[in-house]
Amino acid sequence: MAGSGSAHLRPPGQAVLRAEDLVVEFPAGRGRSVRAVSGVSFDLLPGETLGIVGESGCGKSTTARALMQLPPPLSGSVRLDGVELTRLKGEALRRTRRRLQMIFQDPISSLNPRRRVRDIVAEGPRVWGVGGDRVDEILEAVGLDPDTAATRRPHEFSGGQCQRISIARALVLEPEVVICDEPVSALDVSVQAQILGLLEDLKERYRLTLVFIAHDLAVVKNVSDRILVMYLGKTCELAPGSELVERPAHPYTRALLASIPRSGLGLPPADQLISGEPPSPVTPPSGCRFRTRCPKAAPRCAQEEPEMRSLGGDRWVACHYPEVETA
Amino acid sequence: MRRRLGKGFWIASGWIGLVLAAAVLADLLPLPGYDETLVGPPQAGPSLAHPFGTDGLGRDVFSRVVYGARVSLGVGIGAVLLGLLIGAPLGLLAGYRGKATDAVIMAVNDIALAFPALVFALAVVAFAGANLRNVLIVLGVLGVPAWTRLVRGTTMAFAGREFVLAARALGVRDRRILWREIVPNVSVPAASYAFLGMAVVIVAEGSLAFLGLSVQAPTPTWGGLINEGRTIMENAPHLVLAPALVMFLTVLSFNVVGDRLRALTDVRQSGLEHVRRAAAQPLPTAPHTPGGQLLQVADLRTHFVTERGVVKAVDGVSFTLERGRTLAVVGESGSGKSMLIRSILDLLPGAGVVRGGKVYLDGDDLTGFSPKEMRQVLGTRLAAVFQDPMTALNPVRTIGTQVAEPLRVHLGLSGKRARAHAAVLLASVGIPEPERVLRRYPHQLSGGMRQRVTIAMALSCGPDVLFADEPTTALDVTVQDQVLRLIHRQRQERNMATVLVSHDLAVVAEWADEVIVMYAGKVVERGPAADLFERTRMPYTEALLQSVPRLTDPAHHRLRVITGRPPDLAALPSGCAFHPRCPYARERCVTEAPPLFQETREHLYACWYPRGTEAAVGDPVPVALGESGPADPVPVALGESGPAALGEPAAGPVPAGTDRNGSEPGGPEHNGAGSAGPDLKRPELAGPEGADNRGR
Ligand SMILES: Nc1ncnc2c1ncn2[C@@H]1O[C@H](COP(=O)(O)OP(=O)(O)O)[C@@H](O)[C@H]1O
Ligand code: SF4
């Protein structure tokens, strides 16, 4: 299984969460299947924020859910503090849930419309029999009034407030790692700034490790220490945020940056870098999956799949002909 | 919730309650026994003593109908509960577990559904004996497959929702998830179905009774009463009519209640879908003389009359727009951006809307046009593209027929030529293999391709102004860039004007020549894009700009946070509507609404203490007098020079690139709290190559 490689993973003992060679498939009708995530690897050190960017359908949400084992990946490994989650079943898996939590994109759909807000947040403590006394504290920490929360249901709150409720629900059990799947994509810029600020505050206060998924590179860069770029179920590039933005090495990263209005990074405009739209993941291109849109594609790209390799420092790229040192 | 159920619901519930109470309390009511003969003269019509009259044996029909309700309602409620009790757990299990469990349950269910139900019922009752218990069991069991299917479908819909996923992520056990997360959500549609089901069962029981296959005499049932009365119907029609009427009203009531409950679960309208076109009622409008501009909007107001009061969605917006230029409208959601577009295009929902002000297109007053004239204008001179391309595309018609339609209707092209032209249009918006795409259906295209198709449709008749309401919000960045570039190029080639609604300030800074910032239905700042981003005056604009993350910020940079939320449009704050959220608000802001002041002839803002001016730091003095020089704020008298102020750009329609590059070196000279804007004010970021390469 030629994945995108895992050379960029750090020694297993250091990482609090380590995903290796994740593969997730969905049935695509007529007996075929689509490989939504294909050999994705990454890890997080305690207190680190990893950003994941990519266009919709590139497998970001699927990766997030594979980490949560909802559903478990087809193959690959997810280790939380050294414990292999993919091998756990039933009750044993359930016991790990407290330590790994998730925040979803759609603030409305991720809250049960028929329950009161405080009950939604208190569900975790009720199930686990711990932290019941923290419910009000966490509601206040995310900027909600506990008394209001005790009587109201989600539809009485705005999108931004609903996202705060989701955050409170995820944090009340004091998880180690929180996976945020596009937590601000559905929000106005002003509310987005509020939620991003809140996440940073809570991260400090509760010493969280975050996976932050978004399609907006500027948002991801704002909160992340390192950024992983995904395309069609594969990893393209991994680097600290500033390096990735200032010296993008993968042609796809460069195209993403060039399409951002006014990014002004001295990149050629996006349509000289890439055109068209991603191909169907049901029939991905051979070799490098980006080659059908890549301006640098060469014969080798169709035959040989590039694997993640080091560009020195903490920069990693999966491309045969990366752009090195342009800026 | 109560309000949405409507009066019919409560009347129907009242009737059901009445019949139910009568049935339950029948023994306590001062009624003659249902089988007591000769309580009155036989076959007598309705009278005070016997409101429904008497039957052939002189029994009181009212009493018989009341006791009959026991059987009808008993069977109705009992059978539905029985079906629910068996069907719901099966449906929950199938819907939540999925996979093999679902496959097995649903296979059995489908077979059961294929059974000829009524024949089965007749056979069983005839065989096992016609009594209340058997009828109830048969009708109940017959309902099980339908219950299973309904509950399974609803369960599946909710099991896929993220809150169920969140519960699983919390480690909640399946049983509790079913009980706490799913059952409450399934219960409303189930209740609705239960009422509809009771109506069906009551009719079914009535039919069985009519055939003599239900509860046996002397116990009265509604169906049995009708059957008995049938023989002497000519002499005593009330014998049939009374039970028939009661049964009819009861069945109707169950249906009404079920139906209203179902309406509760329907998705509420988002307000963004295409609305029925109706001419909005006029608000009083001051007389106005149009200038020479292509599009001129003067003091446009759109108000919704709601139960909570008047919602001023658009409140006095004025601007002008010339050919070859792009006007951007920005603001938070709910600030009235989309309503402004809809008001200009007269695409407002019909009921409860009032519109005032004027819209001129090339000097023609569009607000005076009839709906028919407006339709003609909409296809040809004004065109619109919306956020969700699916609202503009018919899912069951091919792209070809849809793109060709306006060409046939408005340009009068023949079918064949329209199709050929459609292919050319699709090619011009960058769709590869247009001939093939013409034969496709909308769902077979990607979001970006669909948006290109709607742009092609909008452009097909060569409009003068293209309105694009968040055209790329649902698209990925690389595709967004392609679509915006396309709109820009078409604007150049066709010498159109474009109105671009967006909440993305980076997009606006990149593509707009002029910008309107809206807050609570009003324009709070307006001006040439470069000017507005360079010399931001209104605190709300400033805050919006500073809350956008920039690629050039270091990691973990704290963004400016605007506290609070946008105001309730039905209960606006006094004075400046932004004052509860404004860090610079002073007393005057609470009491007096600021008018639009002039920074320059084209740059206007509504603020008493504008940023970057003396007024922002000094005492609350009347600004108009507080300062001299070019930045001297002068209130603009609306309706006169106001709308015209943007009309004649100082240097004529300057290519946008030049425009912005020219103003770049100015740099921020105000703004202590960090410079505004996402990469907007950084000269090094907007180098000439950056702008030129956009192909302007
Ligand atoms: N439940 C599902 N069934 C079938 N295909 C799916 C399902 N969920 C996601 N996919 C497919 O998997 C791919 C990745 O999707 P997703 O992880 O949601 O991407 P992203 O979050 O990056 O937008 C897409 O091609 C999508 O169509
Ligand atoms: S491997 Fe080839 S096709 Fe893929 S990104 Fe690199 S140059 Fe492009």
Ligand code: SF4
């Ligand atoms: S008028 Fe007052 S409250 Fe309104 S924006 Fe200006 S300073 Fe703020």
Ligand SMILES: [Mg+2]
């Ligand atoms: Mg996603």
